[in-house]
Amino acid sequence: MNITDLKPALVWRYFHEITQVPRPSKKEEKILAYLKKFAEDRKLDYSQDEAGNIVIRKAATPGYENLKTVILQSHVDMVCEKNNDTVHNFDTDPIRTVIDGEWVRAEGTTLGADNGIGVAAELALLDDNSLEHGPIECLFTVDEETGLTGAMNLAPGFIKGTILLNLDSEDEAKCLSVVLVVWVLLQLSTIPQRLHLPTTSMAKSM
Numbered sequence: 001m002n003i004t005d006l007k008p009a010l011v012w013r014y015f016h017e018i019t020q021v022p023r024p025s026k027k028e029e030k031i032l033a034y035l036k037k038f039a040e041d042r043k044l045d046y047s048q049d050e051a052g053n054i055v056i057r058k059a060a061t062p063g064y065e066n067l068k069t070v071i072l073q074s075h076v077d078m079v080c081e082k083n084n085d086t087v088h089n090f091d092t093d094p095i096r097t098v099i100d101g102e103w104v105r106a107e108g109t110t111l112g113a114d115n116g117i118g119v120a121a122e123l124a125l126l127d128d129n130s131l132e133h134g135p136i137e138c139l140f141t142v143d144e145e146t147g148l149t150g151a152m153n154l155a156p157g158f159i160k161g162t163i164l165l166n167l168d169s170e171d172e173a174k175c176l177s178v179v180l181v182v183w184v185l186l187q188l189s190t191i192p193q194r195l196h197l198p199t200t201s202m203a204k205s206m
């Protein structure tokens with residue numbers, strides 16, 4: 001079995017694509033270029049702030065314009081660790097993923113599921129035109145792992161929404177379940193009011 005055979009197919013397709021793009025903290029230029037091309041190819045509106053953070057916006061499905069804008073946040077950088085006997089350059093080499101029973105893991109290196117699975121879920125949502133939803137802002141922040149400088153230096157007014165769901169977590173199982181909850185909520189177009197979070201809680205709030 002291949003990683004791209006897993007379901008939900010769109011999430012895993014983008015997770016796989018992200019593993020092919022080197023993205024150490026403070027060296028995020030390749031993944032940021034990938035995100036810009038993603039937005040341009042799909043004619044989605046996007047902007048980038050001084051810190052390097054990118055927001056990609058997707059308009060509401062007709063009939064859902066009056067819903068509040070939901071922000072989904074993930075960080076694009078990953079922890080780069082490898083085994084002593086593994087030859088790998090995190091600046092240039094793609095991650096080699098393997099399916100190991102019920103788990104996806106990387107061959108001799110960190111996988112980057114933190115926060116690649118969050119990034120992949122956002123890209124899947126942006127790419128899936130069969131979903132019905134209100135206005136969405138997908139926020140991709142830089143440099144979470146070595147100083148949180150992206151989230152801390154987010155330009156004022158860069159995002160407009162008032163409901164923010166952070167798809168990051170220290171706990172990868174929890175992170176994946178958060179992503180799945182978001183997926184289901186957006187499918188239903190019913191983000192409940194109790195999920196209101198102040199924007200200051202965007203770092204590690206879940």
Ligand SMILES: [Zn+2]
Nearest residue numbers: 114115168169
């Ligand atoms: Zn993280």
